[in-house]
Amino acid sequence: MRHYRVRKWLYKAIGWVEAGSSALIVPLAALLRLDPAKIRVHPLLAPLLLWLLGLAPILILMLALCGGASALARRLITSPQMLAIIQSILNRLQEETFKEENDTGEPLHDHRVTIFKHCRRLFRLGGWLVPVARSGHITQGTEIIFRAGDNPTKLEGIAGRAWALASAVVVEDLPDLNHRSSPATWEKSIEEYSTRTFVTSEWLRRRLSQGKPLALSYYGIHVEVRGAKWGVLVIDSKKPKAKVGPADLTRYRFVAGLLEKVLEGM
């Protein structure tokens, strides 16, 4: 989710490089088949043509490499179209899940849906859950990532737990840290919040000092593609109770089915 605009621009630019490389290879290959002795060109163009003929093999090789590298790079970056589809699915899930809250005018960012992808990073050992998309239009620039490797003692957040358990994890009635209370109660609340959400109190204090909102309930669920774990979906809300009734299960099931089809291509 970080640098969304830059990624979007980069994806387009790489696409142009890929298309340009392919488009140039064809005339250059055709040029190689020409016999310079048999063609009539303007005397001023002849040196240019001869120069191009001499360079054509190496140019073709370079363009093929460039095209291949671009195609590979584009596969590594999630396409903006794909992101838009995922975002619209998350928006729809948010609208349906928090219909009552939205209708009463509560801010969208008080009830959010975020999807994290499980990644193995080269310079960070173990697995990590990295945000891919979030419902709504603000709080999009999140940099939050959670550790989700093989070591169960190092799992972070509700997302990390949902990933490891391959199940839905529900945490409700968390202390409200968005309003400061007396110092003693405040410290106790921070400890309780961090313990129950599987994050460190330092991490929590950092978020509070940055003015980041903290939810009162979480529902985290792993996301699968063909039976294999892909990532995690987290629904956080400023309502103390999570939405986990039979109707909610049907809704999550529908969305999980949609996401599976979309994520197959990622």
Next chain:
Amino acid sequence: MNREWTAVDPARFAEFKRENLAGVDVTLAVSPYDVPDGIRAYYQDSLRRLVIEFRYLGLEPYRRVRNADYVALRIGKNSERLYGVEVDVIGAGAQWVSLTLRAIEKQVQTRKACGPNFNYDIAKRLLTEQGQKLRQAAG
């Protein structure tokens, strides 16, 4: 051969369990992926067995696990979800449902994946409720 799916309402299985994770009490809810939305039964001539299958959101390859007489379980290779059971109903006789339930129980104990057993519990419930009816429907 009738291989029609019988619809199952996933909302019936909105279940919860309280568990202690690393010293913290949390509620685990059933995952949408673990709830089948269809069940069917048919006789597979090549196996000479009654096959009962569960339909989930996604498809994945499965492996056969034979941990009890007359019963083989179809276990998802990635998720370890129960995709179906193959029962020699002639050999197992009238006890085929209880034998199948016991085979599922055994599988729960040998399961490698951590996390709750919602999927196996749901499968057992469906087999208990609809096992005999499904067998009759299979012919």
